[in-house]
Amino acid sequence: MSANDLPQTPRSDRAAASPLEGRQRTGTHDSAFLKACRREPVPHTPVWFMRQAGRSLPEYRKVREGIAMLDSCMRPELVTEITLQPVRRHNVDAAIYFSDIVVPLKAIGIDLDIKPGIGPVVENPIRTRADLEQLRALEPGDVSYVTEAIGLLVRELGSTPLIGFAGAPFTLASYLVEGGPSRNHERTKALMYGDPQLWADLLDRLADITAAFLKVQIEAGASAVQLFDSWVGALSPADYRRSVMPASTKVFQAVEGLGVPRIHFGVGTGELLGLMGEAGADVVGVDWRVPLDEAARRVGPGKALQGNIDPAVLFAPREAVETKAAEVLDAAAGLEGHIFNLGHGVLPSTDPDALTRLVEYVHTRTAR
Numbered sequence: 001m002s003a004n005d006l007p008q009t010p011r012s013d014r015a016a017a018s019p020l021e022g023r024q025r026t027g028t029h030d031s032a033f034l035k036a037c038r039r040e041p042v043p044h045t046p047v048w049f050m051r052q053a054g055r056s057l058p059e060y061r062k063v064r065e066g067i068a069m070l071d072s073c074m075r076p077e078l079v080t081e082i083t084l085q086p087v088r089r090h091n092v093d094a095a096i097y098f099s100d101i102v103v104p105l106k107a108i109g110i111d112l113d114i115k116p117g118i119g120p121v122v123e124n125p126i127r128t129r130a131d132l133e134q135l136r137a138l139e140p141g142d143v144s145y146v147t148e149a150i151g152l153l154v155r156e157l158g159s160t161p162l163i164g165f166a167g168a169p170f171t172l173a174s175y176l177v178e179g180g181p182s183r184n185h186e187r188t189k190a191l192m193y194g195d196p197q198l199w200a201d202l203l204d205r206l207a208d209i210t211a212a213f214l215k216v217q218i219e220a221g222a223s224a225v226q227l228f229d230s231w232v233g234a235l236s237p238a239d240y241r242r243s244v245m246p247a248s249t250k251v252f253q254a255v256e257g258l259g260v261p262r263i264h265f266g267v268g269t270g271e272l273l274g275l276m277g278e279a280g281a282d283v284v285g286v287d288w289r290v291p292l293d294e295a296a297r298r299v300g301p302g303k304a305l306q307g308n309i310d311p312a313v314l315f316a317p318r319e320a321v322e323t324k325a326a327e328v329l330d331a332a333a334g335l336e337g338h339i340f341n342l343g344h345g346v347l348p349s350t351d352p353d354a355l356t357r358l359v360e361y362v363h364t365r366t367a368r
């Protein structure tokens, strides 16, 4: 698909369309992505890539020049352009809203920044009960730029669904408690094991903020939502069930019945897949460490799966990428619903043409 093929809504319609009509429009087009989320028959296996918008694309690096990451997230026209870039280039079956998991935290006044090459850095980490006061409730007015950008996007995207997202309570807590990215999450675990009540209260507040942020995106017109619990694979199933699952369940319950599929993803979560589905997801995201047929056994019936080619495979020659993609598709052959994706985000130095070819390969091989 080229830029010219993107469905265009006439200007007059754009002004008239309400956000809700935007959502119904994507729904009634019955995209392969939404069908797969609902475990309905699909014309081909839908594909999108986590981190499809970003540094792998030269057109992204160009429009981001001189603009800080968090500033770029607050400019609706720029967000719209960046979100559309991979849709134009790769012919993916869904767009993901361009933002970051720390945006709602910034929006409620947490002093944080995203440092290039490092990630989110928090000025005053949250480690005591008094620190919890930093976490006030999120109001839709705090993120009016998100509502505006999604309004622009649903009109531009036509029948291509838009995925909204948020960071899950555990992964957000890990940045807030550590003060930045962490390999071993030692301060986070010290709080979780050392002061279970403070930990529960922290996660509960984060659940409310996350739920409010996802609701804003759904009301603005997002057709699906993904909860990123990227770092929760650091926990055992028992600790996950006791210390994290109540908060993640609260998030999923808050957006239940709003008519959009809910995707739940983490890295290194092979032992947690069943619980992550139980938390309330319609689709469970799987990294490359567990084959999808085995993942389906762990998750149980009634859920679609998303994944799961290793993002590093994209650096291998085309034939090797296709062999790996075929393995994923074969493992998914018996599933009720499969959305093809990477097992984690696109790595910044990935050749974008390798991604475009992979979409084409999956679409062709699964065309029914």
Ligand SMILES: Cc1c2[nH]c(c1CCC(=O)O)Cc1[nH]c(c(CCC(=O)O)c1C)Cc1[nH]c(c(CCC(=O)O)c1C)Cc1[nH]c(c(C)c1CCC(=O)O)C2
Pocket (backbone or CB within 6 Å): 049, 050, 051, 052, 053, 054, 055, 069, 096, 097, 098, 099, 100, 101, 102, 114, 115, 116, 117, 118, 119, 120, 165, 181, 228, 230, 345
């Ligand atoms: C853990 C996490 C974060 N952010 C996110 C997660 C969960 C997904 C995952 O597990 O990868 C989510 C995220 N962040 C970004 C997106 C964009 C949407 C998409 O998927 O295309 C999404 C979905 C943009 C971004 N978020 C960030 C970038 C890179 C910064 C830039 O382009 O200037 C992008 C495109 C910054 C960021 N933000 C974060 C990290 C670890 C980094 C990378 C730091 C670096 O290597 O520079 C926190």
